[in-house]
Amino acid sequence: MTTFFLGGSRRISQLPGQAVELIRQIVEGGHDVIVGDASGADRAIQKLLSDAGCRNVTVFCSGEVARNNVGAWPVSRVKADGAAKGFQFFAVKDRAMARRADIGVMVWDGNSVGTLLNVLRLVRSGKKARILSGTTTRTLHSSNDWHDLLRTLDHALIDELRAKATGDEWIDAASASRAKETPITDDLFTVPQTKLAGAEAQHVVALNVALADRDVQAINRALRSLAAVRGIHAVARRSGMPQTKLEKAFAGKPSLGTVLKILHALDIRFVTAPAIDQPAPSTQAKKPSSRKPGSARRARIAEERQPELVTLARGPLG
Numbered sequence: 001m002t003t004f005f006l007g008g009s010r011r012i013s014q015l016p017g018q019a020v021e022l023i024r025q026i027v028e029g030g031h032d033v034i035v036g037d038a039s040g041a042d043r044a045i046q047k048l049l050s051d052a053g054c055r056n057v058t059v060f061c062s063g064e065v066a067r068n069n070v071g072a073w074p075v076s077r078v079k080a081d082g083a084a085k086g087f088q089f090f091a092v093k094d095r096a097m098a099r100r101a102d103i104g105v106m107v108w109d110g111n112s113v114g115t116l117l118n119v120l121r122l123v124r125s126g127k128k129a130r131i132l133s134g135t136t137t138r139t140l141h142s143s144n145d146w147h148d149l150l151r152t153l154d155h156a157l158i159d160e161l162r163a164k165a166t167g168d169e170w171i172d173a174a175s176a177s178r179a180k181e182t183p184i185t186d187d188l189f190t191v192p193q194t195k196l197a198g199a200e201a202q203h204v205v206a207l208n209v210a211l212a213d214r215d216v217q218a219i220n221r222a223l224r225s226l227a228a229v230r231g232i233h234a235v236a237r238r239s240g241m242p243q244t245k246l247e248k249a250f251a252g253k254p255s256l257g258t259v260l261k262i263l264h265a266l267d268i269r270f271v272t273a274p275a276i277d278q279p280a281p282s283t284q285a286k287k288p289s290s291r292k293p294g295s296a297r298r299a300r301i302a303e304e305r306q307p308e309l310v311t312l313a314r315g316p317l318g
Contacts, residue, residue: 003032005097005122006049008041008107008132009115015044019107019132026105027054034058034076034097037066038090041107041115046070062093087114087164098122102237104129113160120146120161120169126231203229204268216253223259224250226266238265 004026008019015023023045026033033049036042037059049057050071057073059066062080069075078093094114098104098121108115108131115131122129123146131138131149140146150158162170203225210218227235227246236243239261249258 002029002102003034003100005101005104005118006033006035006045007094007097007104007115007118008045009109009112010038010040010042011109011112012041012107013039013044015041015048015107016132016134018135018137019105020048022105022130022132023048024052027052030056032056032058034060034100036090036093036097037061037068037075039068043068043070045107060093060097062090090114091117091164094118095121098125098127101127103127106131108133110134111157113157113164116149116161117165117169119149120165124169126234219259220250220252220254223262223266226268227262230266235262235265 006023006026008015027049033054033056035045035049035057046057046059046068047070054071055073057071058076059069059073060076060078061067062078064077066075066077076093076096078096080089080092091114094117098118101122104118104122104127106115106119106129110133119129119131119140123140123143129140131140138149140149153161203222207219207222207226210222227250232246233243236246239246241249241258241261246262249262254262
């Protein structure tokens, strides 16, 4: 089940038509929803969810009391540091929501710093975020998309974003990844396919070498590096494994089934090829065989068909 983080600017009291339609689709799809407790867009979203009879909702709040809970839904109370005040006090629950969600939908007034920071947190975690602003829609899949968004903002807003984001959260032009990502579709319910680029291509080469050397630790390192490029959380979600189990697999000796799940999540497929070099004929005298008639021929055929090296190729899985 997909969990949607729905949020927006406090200055927005009435949701635009495209936001209403999208939220209704989410409700009809039976998806889980998490929403904040602020006035403005949060309350308007809560009202729409309540009117639609949606029960798969959790309201997040910083501290003990939810400021708004229109549908009397379960509340997730996020404990804030005692020193956190004002904006940073409420940002604590926003960070928790970005960690919990799979996809974000933000209704933005064109000025709200908090709304854009939620988009940044989602992107940082390898998740998709859709921004609805007036009649326009923008979907972000990667740090490159975030960098493209920054180019459209005025310097004062960018300075305020940088000032309120933590060092771990902020992505600017210097730190944005140079890998180009091309979504298969802008559909919010699909996962974008990434073209094989620089660092990722190197990790695939390293994985091929590790497979050829039968080096389990090197295989794990290469898989871990590939997953880091795509986002550990996103890979865990696509593989159907909890993130803790995925991390454990990287640190140990994962089964073939686990490796296949990881490769599937990375959009990487196995390609087998027969060995190019055939072993030289043995000069030693052959010992009498104890095999039954016909077994030697079957073994020889199996050996001839056995690929020696497993390589990888990027592409859609069949």
